Amino acid sequence: MQLLLIHSDYIEYETKKDTPVAEEIDESFKKGRLEEALTVFIAVESVDETGRGEVVSRAVADIKKVAGQVNTERIMLYPYAHLSSDLSSPSFAVSVLKELEEILSPDYEVSRAPFGWYKAFRISCKGHPLSELSKTIRPEKTEEICRQDEEVVSEALKAEDTATS
Amino acid sequence: MQLLLIHSDYIEYETKKDTPVAEEIDESFKKGRLEEALTVFIAVESVDETGRGEVVSRAVADIKKVAGQVNTERIMLYPYAHLSSDLSSPSFAVSVLKELEEILSPDYEVSRAPFGWYKAFRISCKGHPLSELSKTIRPEKTEEICRQDEEVVSEALKAEDTATS
Numbered sequence: 001m002q003l004l005l006i007h008s009d010y011i012e013y014e015t016k017k018d019t020p021v022a023e024e025i026d027e028s029f030k031k032g033r034l035e036e037a038l039t040v041f042i043a044v045e046s047v048d049e050t051g052r053g054e055v056v057s058r059a060v061a062d063i064k065k066v067a068g069q070v071n072t073e074r075i076m077l078y079p080y081a082h083l084s085s086d087l088s089s090p091s092f093a094v095s096v097l098k099e100l101e102e103i104l105s106p107d108y109e110v111s112r113a114p115f116g117w118y119k120a121f122r123i124s125c126k127g128h129p130l131s132e133l134s135k136t137i138r139p140e141k142t143e144e145i146c147r148q149d150e151e152v153v154s155e156a157l158k159a160e161d162t163a164t165s
Numbered sequence: 166m167q168l169l170l171i172h173s174d175y176i177e178y179e180t181k182k183d184t185p186v187a188e189e190i191d192e193s194f195k196k197g198r199l200e201e202a203l204t205v206f207i208a209v210e211s212v213d214e215t216g217r218g219e220v221v222s223r224a225v226a227d228i229k230k231v232a233g234q235v236n237t238e239r240i241m242l243y244p245y246a247h248l249s250s251d252l253s254s255p256s257f258a259v260s261v262l263k264e265l266e267e268i269l270s271p272d273y274e275v276s277r278a279p280f281g282w283y284k285a286f287r288i289s290c291k292g293h294p295l296s297e298l299s300k301t302i303r304p305e306k307t308e309e310i311c312r313q314d315e316e317v318v319s320e321a322l323k324a325e326d327t328a329t330s
């Protein structure tokens with residue numbers, strides 16, 4: 001999961017056109033606006049499908065931490081595919097976004113922009129040092145797999161060194 | 166290089182505070198605004214240092230192509246470190262951003278937001294299907310290096326298969 005968190009004077013959107021993967025929404029969801037909010041642009045990635053619970057709980061912890069630092073109780077969850085080149089399935093992404101909304105809602109005023117729609121948006125970023133942060137969240141198991149691959153490469157290179165020396 | 170291109174009703178920024186890698190700027194550069202512009206958020210990456218000329222010319226081609234598609238002659242170049250987790254050196258990034266500005270300036274009204282400053286910004290994204298695009302640009306040579314690494318891994322795995330079968 002990729003997160004881009006922006007402490008915003010305001011964030012507002014309106015849907016313009018559905019895409020083939022658009023979430024079905026009713027009229028009230030077609031526009032949204034929050035003032036003095038933490039806007040969280042989110043890309044749910046394919047690797048998140050291998051460790052959903054962990055990724056969701058770490059995202060919640062990160063969002064709560066930053067919301068506390070910038071002292072806001074308003075959160076806009078905004079799907080943003082452009083933060084990753086390896087996205088999850090659309091249905092998985094929608095379900096994760098809804099889960100984040102559900103978990104955060106008891107403690108914050110949460111809005112969620114709809115998934116899979118072309119949207120116009122306006123945002124004002126405050127510009128103080130904590131007003132823009134990005135986070136990459138990956139399931140631990142995957143990190144282990146990556147480390148194993150690196151070991152294979154380094155063993156292979158060692159073997160090659162031995163063979164040519 | 167990572168690019169995020171947004172067709173904008175307006176984009177405006179003002180510097181708030183310098184960081185340790187801040188570009189030296191004079192007063193006139195501390196605020197900027199363009200209307201009806203293509204905003205290009207840019208992260209210059211470490212791998213770009215291995216193929217600067219190629220990356221710059223492909224970025225210019227992409228920016229010109231999108232500016233043509235959305236029919237604007239105004240371009241805001243906006244450094245955006247949050248688009249990558251593997252950034253180039255600050256001095257390389259500044260020099261690339263200045264080169265993009267120089268190459269595009271004869272044909273477009275170009276503004277460039279300063280590098281290494283905390284900035285407040287306001288943007289309005291139009292929301293039509295071409296109004297948000299992202300691009301990853303990597304030197305060709307690097308792609309070859311990656312392919313070679315994959316071959317090493319697959320040869321190593323084949324060797325392991327043989328050893329255990």
Ligand SMILES: [Mg+2]
Pocket residue numbers: 132283284285286
């Ligand atoms: Mg900024």
